[in-house]
Amino acid sequence: MSEEREKVIPGEILETGEDWLPGEGTRRDGKNIVASRFGLKEIQNRLVKIIPLSGVYIPRRGNLVIGVVTDINFSGWNMDINAPYTSFLPLAECPRFFNKEDLAEYFDIGDMVVCKVKAVKRKGVDLSLKSIGLGKIEDGMIVYINSNKVPRVIGKEGSMIKIIKDATKCDIVVGQNGVVWIKGKTAENEMLAKETILFITGKSYLSGLTEKVQEFLSKKFGEKK
Amino acid sequence: MISNLTKKRVHDYLLEGKREGRGLLDYREIEIELGVSKNAEGSARVKVGKTEVVAGVKLDVTEPYTDHEDEGTLITTLELLPLSSPRFEAGPPKIEAIEIARIVDREVRESKFIDFKKLCIKKGEKVWGIFLDIFSINDDGNLLDAAGIAAVAALRNAKMPKYDEKEDKVEYGELTNKGMPLNKETPIILTFHKIGNKIFIDPGQEEEKASEGRISFGFLDGNINACQKGNDAPLKLEELSEILETAEKKAEEMTEKIDKAIEKALKARENRK
């Protein structure tokens, strides 16, 4: 993440020549590799691709997501995971025995649940709870960010999120769908964690983001003293 | 859809008197820009934090109402544009929009902010008719108070158009130097929200959804000219007394703040010319 990447727009010619290969967000048009969306141009060897800066969350199998229950039926829960697809958490994907008679007792409408994407089909997304650390969120704070900024908030091998966790002493779960769960000991800590996350998502793609975040946090702690 | 968790969180924090970056009775920053449409006789864009509304004034010559033969007329409308929030749908104004327009209308009218008698051209026949139209541009809570500010700012920005009496025609595009006949004092709308035993003002979007009850006051120069208790939560009389006491002080402070913002915008407008 050392160099500044160039912003490109749909229809823009990114590279010319048969050697280049079109990657995500691009297409081949004759000799040219052309952008099919707005974002940052990235080149990996011969592969030209676009890193999106905006746009809706596209679920992928295995993604950890945080959703809200929108409806309950006899076989499970309809969920909103901030994606343009219907999402369903079937009772069969719950790791322990649930009484079918009263599903609202487990997850009621409006409850937030940490889930995993089990399958993405054309008609919708299937969710699952069969993994460690999944289930209903009982406490804490939710922050919504654009899902394309999730890698930035997590950082390389989780380096960025670790800085925030350590500084604010909060537990933080970042859903790939851009829903972030923060749980801290005090309201102040949670609000600081939220502010830091929004600081990161609000900055344009700059090098040395880690240093900037550390600076931001030490300034915030300075204010308190 | 607001989750149960967020609702509870916002609720608990407000109960503890904790809010992101401000106190329960602190207002967000107010920014005003005047003359946003050249084709309006007056217009204003108002930002309260991330909430944004625009208001415009159009004037026309019309017949007076038979029970107010020597007074101009006022029609206030508000549209919650789908452009401003995913929760607003296209179509005719719904009750939320109608209520805001009605409260703004009441405050502007009852505070005697506009001298309607001075808008009479010929008694019983011709008077100036004011259209005050307000639109939401971005909703981050408290559109009602913001709409009130925008209405007043647009009226202050307005200039009378030329009127050809012989032809009985308003010459749009040709504004005179004459402003509208307005009271020197500024009317404002101030809405109080309640959570448990705590009151707070100027809610953001999540806070507005978590609010248990609201009451809005239209103030001019220390008096209440309009009031509306909204939502179905009842209010104890002690709570009302407390709100009224706070409202009196807060209204004075807010009037000063809004006056200053309008002054600043008027100056910026002069410099641009």
Add this chain to the structure above:
Amino acid sequence: MAYTKRFDGRKFDETRDIKAEVGIIPNADGSAMFAFGDTVAVAAVYGPKIMHPQHSQDPKKGTLRVTYDMLSFSVPERKKPGPSRRSQEISKVTEWALSPVVNLDEFPNTVVDVHIMIFQANASTRCAGINAAAIALAHAGVPMSDLVSSVSVGKMDETIVVDVIKEEEDYEEGEGATDIATAFTSNSGKLTLLQLDGKISPKKLDEAVEKARDACKKIYELQKKTLKEAKE
């Protein structure tokens, strides 16, 4: 009486001052403003999101849905708030102008809403709206093969002019005014909007469309610059 000098002194092939800004409505997934002089349009994009009601869903691909409207005080004589026959037609032709570049194959049963609002009007409002909407759609991260750029051209008596203003629309000398609205895919230059009212020969119309295409190249440069300088 030939039209030899424009009312506002512009060259025949010159647009008014054009301005654009991106990211002006925080709630929207993408948003932009585009102005031709005193004509100011704002566009906000929401989606793709699941289409309601369900019977409007297209199981093959997502739907682009445009609404165009004007602030009541954007015109000299107050416009009654709410949709009119005019605004509904413009909404539809704007949708047609934009949809060739928008690719919603990946999003069956969804809708992308584009809301266009005219803040201030001095002719060419649909063109300003299309330019703003194209920037806003890209800004929202919607998959697109290209941008769309739009401009109006006019025939004042015998003279072709670019970016018509209200005074020119009302020109009555000689053959009078013909007002032509156009839009093109920005790079590939295909026509996506063509409307006109007035009187013009087929040959002259062909010439007018050529001039519009040239003007759109300059408009595209501004759209491009605006997106590249977006603060995200």
